[in-house]
Amino acid sequence: MNDDRSEFQVTLPANASVIAVARTFAAAVARTFACDEGSVEDLRIAVSEALTNSIKAHHADEVDAPIVLRVSADAARLTVEVVDDGSGIDPAIARSEAAITPPAGLQEGSLGLVLIRSLFPDTEISAGETGRGTTVRFSLSLDPVPAAR
Amino acid sequence: MASAGSTLPRPALGEVVSCVREREEGVGIIDIAVRSRDEGDRRVVEVEGEIDMFSAPKLREQLLEAVDAARYNILVDLRGVTFMDSTGLGTLVGGLKRVKEHDGTLGLICTSRAVLRVLQITGLDNVFPIHPTLDQALGA
Numbered sequence: 441m442n443d444d445r446s447e448f449q450v451t452l453p454a455n456a457s458v459i460a461v462a463r464t465f466a467a468a469v470a471r472t473f474a475c476d477e478g479s480v481e482d483l484r485i486a487v488s489e490a491l492t493n494s495i496k497a498h499h500a501d502e503v504d505a506p507i508v509l510r511v512s513a514d515a516a517r518l519t520v521e522v523v524d525d526g527s528g529i530d531p532a533i534a535r536s537e538a539a540i541t542p543p544a545g546l547q548e549g550s551l552g553l554v555l556i557r558s559l560f561p562d563t564e565i566s567a568g569e570t571g572r573g574t575t576v577r578f579s580l581s582l583d584p585v586p587a588a589r
Numbered sequence: 590m591a592s593a594g595s596t597l598p599r600p601a602l603g604e605v606v607s608c609v610r611e612r613e614e615g616v617g618i619i620d621i622a623v624r625s626r627d628e629g630d631r632r633v634v635e636v637e638g639e640i641d642m643f644s645a646p647k648l649r650e651q652l653l654e655a656v657d658a659a660r661y662n663i664l665v666d667l668r669g670v671t672f673m674d675s676t677g678l679g680t681l682v683g684g685l686k687r688v689k690e691h692d693g694t695l696g697l698i699c700t701s702r703a704v705l706r707v708l709q710i711t712g713l714d715n716v717f718p719i720h721p722t723l724d725q726a727l728g729a
Contacts, residue, residue: 456643463672481703488674492642551675551711558710 447512452491454498454507454524462509463487466520469511473518479580482559483520489552490522490576497526497574519579525572622669623647625655628727632660637669640677648677652684661693664726673704678713685717694718698726 448469452458463484470480487509494507505525512519557563560578567574621638632655636648648665655663665681667673685695696718699705708714720726 456641459641459643460639481706484672485674485703485707488641488672492674492676495642551678555675555707555710 445512445514447510449508449510451506451508454495454503454505456492456495459488459491459495462491465509466511469513470518473513473582475518475580475582483580486556486559486563486578487520487522489556490520493552493576494522494524494526494574497524501527503527513582515582515584517579517581519577522576523568524574525568526574527572621647623651625651627660628664628723630662631727632658632663633666633723634663635666635669639672640670640680641672641674642676645676645680649680649683652680652687656684656687656691656693659691661688661691663688663693663695664720664723665695665697666723667697667699667701667704670699670701670704673707675707675711678707678711681717682713696720696726696729698723 448465450462450465452462466487467480467484470483475483491507491509497503498505498507503525507525508521508523510521510523512521553565556576556578560580563576563578565574565576621636621640621644623637624635626633626635634648634651634655638644640648652663652665655661663684665684670677681695681697688695697708698720699708700721705714705719708717708719718726718729720729
């Protein structure tokens with residue numbers, strides 16, 4: 441088992457103007473690990489959705505802390521984590537399956553999570569250790585790079 | 590308590606030293622341009638750039654303006670849009686709800702794979718009429 445692991449992290453203010461920075465960062469890291477463009481596009485959407493949720497949570501709770509976006513990769517998978525410090529997500533929503541029955545999209549509130557789960561079915565949503573904050577984590581498999589070492 | 594030997598002000602522990610500054614509205618990190626014009630009885634709202642939580646208000650503004658001007662048949666031209674997330678979808682749904690109150694319509698002109706993808710995943714491709722060209726949209 442190869443334990444080579446690279447980790448890239450940015451700390452972002454809870455401001456909508458940085459969502460573009462976040463998805464550009466995640467896309468750049470993914471391209472470094474030779475993700476195909478379809479996967480990069482999915483990643484850009486999921487990162488935007490997770491950041492949007494986190495920013496809304498920080499605004500609703502008047503939290504002044506930053507949001508952390510972490511992209512890590514080992515030989516097999518690229519993993520994205522968005523860690524916020526909001527008051528946390530409703531556990532029922534966190535557990536709910538991405539059951540889309542059109543026009544589910546007309547219920548605007550949960551659309552972001554529906555999109556993330558549709559693109560990345562392995563998405564995990566967990567509460568922070570202190571009872572505050574939410575971590576959204578999803579990953580995609582990386583194709584083995586021939587003759588990498 | 591002052592620490593000896595240091596004259597430089599240091600950020601307090603935990604203080605966020607941000608390298609991303611607030612931008613003035615309209616010159617944000619995202620390039621988005623939204624233009625409206627009338628084609629016969631239709632209001633065509635042309636969008637270029639990326640639509641997310643930061644930029645969606647620009648689109649919302651133009652949709653509201655159309656409804657205020659009693660232009661209830663709207664075509665949103667998304668061919669120049671390279672990225673759209675659920676905030677953009679929510680904005681379009683909001684526009685649709687408003688024009689429907691006046692028996693109006695809201696159609697999309699869209700060819701981008703990325704934009705069509707989010708419409709399909711959310712089932713909204715069954716809610717909005719989607720056309721590949723302006724001519725086809727105007728003929729519909």
